[in-house]
Amino acid sequence: MSNNTRFDGLKLSHWKTEIRPDDVVIVRFDRADASVNAFSQASLVELDTLIERLRIDPPKGVVFASGKSNGFIAGADISEFQSFDALGTVDTAIRRGQTTFQKISVLPFPTVAAIHGFCMGGGTELALACDARIASNASSTRIGLPEVLLGIFPGWGGSVRLPRLIGAPAAFDLMLTGRSVTGKAALAMGLVDKVVDVAVLEDTAVEYTKRQIQRPAKQRFIAWATNLWLVRQALAPVLEKQVARKAPKAHYPAPYALINSWRTPMGGGIPKALNSERKGVVKLSATPTARNLIRVYFLQERMKSLGNGESGISHVHVVGAGVMGGDIASLAAYKGFNVSLQDREQRFIDAALGRAATFFEKKVKDSAKRTDVIQRLKGDLNGDAIASADLIIEAIIENPEAKRALYETVEPKLKSTALLTSNTSSIPLVELREHIDRPAQFAGLHYFNPVAQMPLVEIVQHDQMAPETQARLAAFCRKLDKFPVPVAGTPGFLxxxxxxxxxxxxxxxxxxxxxxxxxxxxxxxxxxxxxxxxxxxxxxxxxxxxxxxxxxxxxxxxxxxxxxxxxxxxxxxxxxxxxxxxxxxxxxxxxxxxxxxxxxxxxxxxxxxxxxxxxxxxxxxxVVSDADLLDAGIIFGTGFAPFRGGPINYVRETxxxxxxxxxxxxxxxxxxxxxxxxxxxxxxxxxx
Structure with missing residues (x-):
């Protein structure tokens, strides 16, 4: 079969192929019916067919890349996974992914993954099946296996291949936490072989199909030694003990099943390990924990979608430099907003700026970038910056009279498009909007302590608030990486x-x-x-x-x-x-x-x-528009047992x-x- 006809007759909707003059094939994933690459069963079937064609007519090498600019592969299509109605269907889906990626791993020519942007779950598992991995140095590049956060664990070979590549301790640090790492961090642990600028990513990946990949001897030894059967028996209880400190087995079985799946196989190589992995994931998929954690994932996605659009906010002015106000100001500056911070005495502002400096030092390791962040946050004792602010956040004491008095002095200084908000934690907004000239642009923006860690922000409504105000505030919250939930302005909100x-x-x-x-x-x-x-x-x-x-x-x-x-x-x-x-x-x-x-x-x-x-x-x-948003708000605002799917879901199940x-x-x-x-x-x- 000639190179020119290698893919004749293949009807590919989700994959695009490019045959280079040097006979290296670029295979790009570009899912046809989605803006983000996520593995559907249809795309896996196509990939399997494509791999079979490549096996029959081998090129000099293959580079797997993304046909979308926003990222490599986000993982499996969770909505499709959620729709599976029987264990047999799940077993088929897991087996299909395992089989396809195993075929990639044994292809008789070099394979390289070119990773830019998000590379999660199934995307990482495809990359692990390749002979080498090249990542871009972009800040958006993140690599991880977050399946444990959905109540399962990597099931397309990830839990088998990652420990064998980087050693069990580093592999389980990633898989048991679900955390992702940058390209640079991935290089340090041996997960990728090189980090380059995105402009030369594919060319570098092509180059790596032409060289012999030899990983450092120390890395190869750790990977070999920590996966010996006797070592697995000794290390597994240690890992279980670490997990037990944060995730009880009765509530979160996935981490323990992952450890057991890795520990159990004796002999049989990759096929036997894959079989153990598949059985473990299929069993977990039927648990209430997995069902509810997948539900939480979709609740999270819904809250994210509330913040789509532009906020029109670049300058934030915070009044009140206490713990809440100061932390709101420092987070906004860290996330790229210009922030001015006001209080009645300079000593309160200074204390808040000191806390902010500590926060920035912890979050921004690059001193030059940290200087830029620090310069975005400025003290403003007299409130001179109010006139140029797009958003004012009041974070003073929980006293209606004090808040209304503040609004009377602040509102006349606002520009016409500015939004005025209160961080009140319980006061009904109808009590606070008295004497406000533009109530349509007034709302509650209720953060939770500690501000940097708590993911939820309540957007508190009242009967005269404009829908545009809610939309702008939701978009602002997303820029802070917070989840917005609109709530009624009744006492205590939600x-x-x-x-x-x-x-x-x-x-x-x-x-x-x-x-x-x-x-x-x-x-x-x-x-x-x-x-x-x-x-x-x-x-x-x-x-x-x-x-x-x-x-x-x-x-x-x-x-x-x-x-x-x-x-x-x-x-x-x-x-x-x-x-x-x-x-x-x-x-x-x-x-x-x-x-x-x-x-x-x-x-x-x-x-x-x-x-x-x-x-x-x-x-x-x-108080909220529906039961799903209520469950979402409660889970992300209080930490209510995520494996139970929220209080309303708990009522239904109990x-x-x-x-x-x-x-x-x-x-x-x-x-x-x-x-x-x-x-x-x-x-x-x-x-x-």
């Missing part, structure tokens, strides 16, 4: 409203003499990332008391004494080093609990059901009748605060 009964019940249990560590342990057993006592200290007892004063009357709840009065000076929680717990180096020092202490049998229900009860009420009251019976039992034992809230008759709670 996140604080559902958190408050949960935290309140924890404080009530604490006031009854149940030790804080016991309370925290019960919540974490359910799957919460942090116990409520630790959370209260983290939020701050002062902030919690302020939110309580706003929400308790609205929710008709009585507040225990510890929650009803502001804390003593210097005892506000984590930020002071002393609250309910003592804090050292940013971590709580929990008191010892007597070994014979037994927690009340109903403690977990006492904590979690008020949370779920209020989530149902929020859906009933229209059963309305089961949870109502528990609430009524708690009401009988502990009082009217456990009475079912309005909304439990909503048919959507019984929809699978």
């Amino acid at each position: 996140v604080n409203r559902v958190l408050f009964p949960y935290m309140l019940e924890a404080m009530r249990a604490y006031s009854e003499g149940i030790p804080g560590p016991v309370i925290d342990k019960a919540a974490k057993k359910f799957g919460m990332p942090m116990g409520p006592i630790e959370l209260i200290d983290t939020v701050g007892l002062d902030v919690a008391a302020g939110v309580g004063a706003e929400l308790a009357p609205f929710l008709h709840l009585d507040i225990p004494e510890q929650f009803s009065t502001p804390p003593e000076q210097g005892k506000r929680g984590k930020k002071d080093g002393q609250g309910i717990y003592t804090w050292k180096d940013g971590k709580p020092v929990r008191p010892e609990v007597p070994k014979d202490y037994k927690a009340p049998d109903d403690l977990e229900d006492r904590l979690i059901l008020p949370f779920v009860n209020e989530a149902v009420a929020c859906l009933h009251d229209g 059963g309305v009748d089961v949870l109502l019976a528990k609430l009524k039992s708690l009401e009988s034992s502990h009082g009217a605060r456990f009475a079912p809230r309005p909304g439990w008759d909503n048919p959507i709670l019984r929809t699978p």
Whole structure:
């Protein structure tokens, strides 16, 4: 078969081929029905057919590249995976990917992956099946295997090939965390063979098809030694112990299944290891954890889509240089915005700028780039920059009168297109928009502490806010890499409203003499990332008391004494080093609990059901537009057990009748605060 006719008769919708004069073939993935390359089953079938043709008529070499400028390959098409309705279908899909990539790995000529932009999941697995990998040095180039975040693990050969390439310790660091690495970091660990400018990426990849790839002896030894059967038996329990610190097996089985899949095979080489991998992934795909984590992935994508478009914001002015205001300002500067920071005294601004410098030093290692970031954040004691700002974020004390007084002085200085927002955590916006001349351009922009780490921002609405304002703010949030969720401007909005009964019940249990560590342990057993006592200290007892004063009357709840009065000076929680717990180096020092202490049998229900009860009420009251956005907001705003898919999904999976019976039992034992809230008759709670 001649080179000119090598691909005659192939009908390729998703792959494009180029035969170079030196008989090196460039195979570009360019999925026809999508803006992003993700493996569909149809594209895998095409690739398999193409590989068969190449095997029959071998070229001098093959380079796999992307036909799209935005990235290499994002992985498998998760929406297609979600639609599989039987284990057999999943088994077929996993087997197809494994078989195709195994064919690539044994082709009788050199194969090289040319990686630019995102290279995730199946994209990384294709690259691993090649003889060499070349990555671009662009900041957008990220390589990873994030499947564990979806409740499964790499199933197209990734869990087999990565440990054999870079050694088990480095491979499991990537696979068990789901994190991605830059081209430079990938080069350091041996995941790629060279990093070059994108302009010469394909040419360099072609060059690598013509040379003998010889990896450093030390890397080859580590890869060989850490995959010996006896070493696997010794290393696997160590890996499991590390995982157990963050992910209980009962809640997150995927990391443990991944380790077991790698540990188990004895002899048989790659085929036997691939068989172990396939069986493990197929089994995991049927678990509630995988189903719910995939659901969370799509909830995340939906929130991202809310921020599509342009914000028209380049200059942000923050009023209030406390912990929240200062951290909002530093994050905005880090993400590329010009930021001015105002407060009533210069010492508050200076303190915030000092914290920002520490943040920038941690985040930006290049000193020249760090200087640029630092210069984007400026103190502005008198508010001179207000007139040029596109967005004003007010982050002063939780006091309606103080906020309204500030708006009266700020609004006359604003340019016509500027947006005015408040970082209030609980005050209804109808109380704050009094005397505002342009309410259509006023909104809430509620961040969570710590600002740099918490992924959610609530865009708080009111009855006179313009839709354009919401759209611009959502786009601004996405530029900060935050997930925006629009919420009604009622007391507590969404996140604080559902958190408050949960935290309140924890404080009530604490006031009854149940030790804080016991309370925290019960919540974490359910799957919460942090116990409520630790959370209260983290939020701050002062902030919690302020939110309580706003929400308790609205929710008709009585507040225990510890929650009803502001804390003593210097005892506000984590930020002071002393609250309910003592804090050292940013971590709580929990008191010892007597070994014979037994927690009340109903403690977990006492904590979690008020949370779920209020989530149902929020859906009933229209705090968010639908159940999916409510679950998304709660998961990313509170950390609510992601493997449960959100509180509304938890109600559906557990059963309305089961949870109502528990609430009524708690009401009988502990009082009217456990009475079912309005909304439990909503048919959507019984929809699978």
